[in-house]
Structures are given as structure tokens and as C-alpha cells.
Amino acid sequence: MEILRTENIVKYFGEFKALDGVSISVEKGELTLIIGPNGSGKSTLINVITGFLKADEGRVYFENRDVTNKEPNELYHYGIVRTFQTPQPLKALTVLENLLIGEISPGENPLKALMYKTWINKEEEMVEKAFDILEFLKLSHLYDRKAGSLSGGQMKLVEIGRALMTNPKLIVMDEPIAGVAPGLAHDIFNHILELKKKGITFLVIEHRLDIVLRYIDHLYVMFNGKIIAEGKGKEVEEVIKDPKVVEIYMGGSYD
Numbered sequence: 001m002e003i004l005r006t007e008n009i010v011k012y013f014g015e016f017k018a019l020d021g022v023s024i025s026v027e028k029g030e031l032t033l034i035i036g037p038n039g040s041g042k043s044t045l046i047n048v049i050t051g052f053l054k055a056d057e058g059r060v061y062f063e064n065r066d067v068t069n070k071e072p073n074e075l076y077h078y079g080i081v082r083t084f085q086t087p088q089p090l091k092a093l094t095v096l097e098n099l100l101i102g103e104i105s106p107g108e109n110p111l112k113a114l115m116y117k118t119w120i121n122k123e124e125e126m127v128e129k130a131f132d133i134l135e136f137l138k139l140s141h142l143y144d145r146k147a148g149s150l151s152g153g154q155m156k157l158v159e160i161g162r163a164l165m166t167n168p169k170l171i172v173m174d175e176p177i178a179g180v181a182p183g184l185a186h187d188i189f190n191h192i193l194e195l196k197k198k199g200i201t202f203l204v205i206e207h208r209l210d211i212v213l214r215y216i217d218h219l220y221v222m223f224n225g226k227i228i229a230e231g232k233g234k235e236v237e238e239v240i241k242d243p244k245v246v247e248i249y250m251g252g253s254y255d
């Protein structure tokens with residue numbers, strides 16, 4: 001079943017056409033990967049999907065609802081969340097606090113804050129939920145460690161944890177294993193496999209095909225703001241051998 005679809009997305013930066021009619025389809029519970037040389041438009045596409053950039057043309061549908069150009073916080077209510085590299089201020093907070101910040105505290109709403117009892121109950125629930133997620137990510141022993149003291153791979157898991165606090169249906173990730181040692185990189189993708197089994201859908205940009213290939217269900221290749229190849233399941237292997245795809249990587253600036 002399709003959960004997300006883009007239709008002919010066009011995005012300009014000034015005169016420059018960064019996205020030139022991009023149509024993709026993402027199946028529920030699958031991991032869809034987007035690859036492409038530097039500057040091909042991958043980040044721009046996921047920024048449009050997650051509401052951080054506005055499309056100039058085209059539509060985005062999530063669960064058959066038109067969500068084109070909605071704000072990120074509105075999309076979060078639909079169940080679309082994007083992971084972010086832990087910014088500097090969050091590195092000074094503990095792992096547990098990093099997760100709690102992923103959830104909108106009802107205490108932030110002054111009216112609800114007056115209803116002290118409900119608020120306290122909700123806070124307890126959130127802490128419980130955060131610990132369940134930390135347990136799942138095998139990070140619970142690090143709950144009171146400052147996020148900044150973690151390894152790159154552990155930090156990526158915390159980023160996934162923050163996203164999970166929002167009960168997402170679709171998690172969009174930009175290079176989840178960049179700079180992560182291979183062992184932990186597989187660990188991260190094994191967690192993603194577990195989350196897929198729970199029905200969560202993933203849309204991911206990643207350069208390290210050697211590591212991720214075995215985990216993906218659907219592959220799109222972008223070049224110059226366009227999708228130039230795609231394949232599902234067994235076809236994925238053929239896509240990466242496709243002369244068109246090989247050529248753009250040979251001639252392009254691929255990390």
C-alpha cells in the first residue's frame with residue numbers, strides 16, 4: 001500500500017531548477033532509498049516532502065491526502081517526521097532529555113499547564129515512553145550521559161529515538177550512517193528493520209550503498225533534479241549496474 005507519493009515536484013532556487021518534475025512513490029512499511037551524486041537534488045526533495053522547503057510546482061500526497069507545502073509541525077501531526085543531526089545545544093542535554101524534547105510537552109500549553117495533575121501524569125508517561133524507546137535502541141544504560149559525549153553512531157540512534165517519540169508513520173532520514181563505523185552502521189539499519197516490522201516506513205538518503213543495499217526495498221537514483229532510474233526488490237541490483245547510473249557516478253562527484 002502506498003503511503004507517500006510526489007507528483008512532478010519542481011523547485012527553483014532563483015533561476016536554478018533544483019528539482020525538475022520528481023515523482024516518487026513510497027510503500028508503507030518499506031525502506032525507500034534515494035541516491036545520486038552531490039547536488040542532484042536529494043536533500044531538496046526531502047526538504048519539500050517534510051515541509052522545510054516549498055515546492056514551486058507539483059503535489060505531495062501522504063495517505064492519499066494532499067499535504068503539499070504544509071509546515072513541518074503540521075506534517076508531524078500527520079505522522080511525518082524528519083531526523084536531524086543533534087544540534088550543539090542538544091549535545092549539552094542528557095540522552096533522556098534529548099528524547100523528551102522530541103515530544104511536544106503539553107506543559108507548554110499554558111491552559112493545560114494549569115491542569116497540573118494531567119500534566120504530571122503526561123510527563124510520567126513521556127518518561128516511560130522515552131525509556132521504552134531507549135531500551136529498544138539499547139541505549140538505556142546511557143540515559144543520563146550528555147549526548148555530546150556519545151559516539152557518532154550512538155548519536156544517530158538518539159536522533160532516531162527523538163523521532164520515535166512522535167509516534168511517526170514515516171521517518172525521513174538524511175544520511176543516517178554518515179561518519180559511523182561499519183559495525184554500528186549495520187546496528188542502525190538493523191534497528192530500522194525492526195521498526196519496519198512494526199509498520200514504520202522509511203525514506204532515506206544515503207551514500208554508503210555497500211552497507212545499506214541489503215536493507216532496502218526500493219531504490220531511486222537522482223541526477224540533475226530528475227529521477228533517472230528506479231527499482232524494487234531484486235531489480236535494485238540491476239539499477240546500480242545500469243550503465244546510466246554507473247556513468248553519472250564515474251563522471252560525477254560522488255563521496
Ligand SMILES: Nc1ncnc2c1ncn2[C@@H]1O[C@H](COP(=O)(O)OP(=O)(O)OP(=O)(O)O)[C@@H](O)[C@H]1O
Nearest residue numbers: 013014016018036037038039040041042043044045
Ligand atoms: N538554499 C539553496 N539556495 C540555492 N541553491 C541551493 C539551495 N539548496 C540547494 N541548492 C542547490 O540545489 C542543488 C541540489 O542540492 P541538494 O542539496 O538537494 O543536492 P543533494 O543531492 O542533496 O547533494 P548532496 O549529496 O551534496 O547533499 C545543488 O546544486 C545546490 O547547490
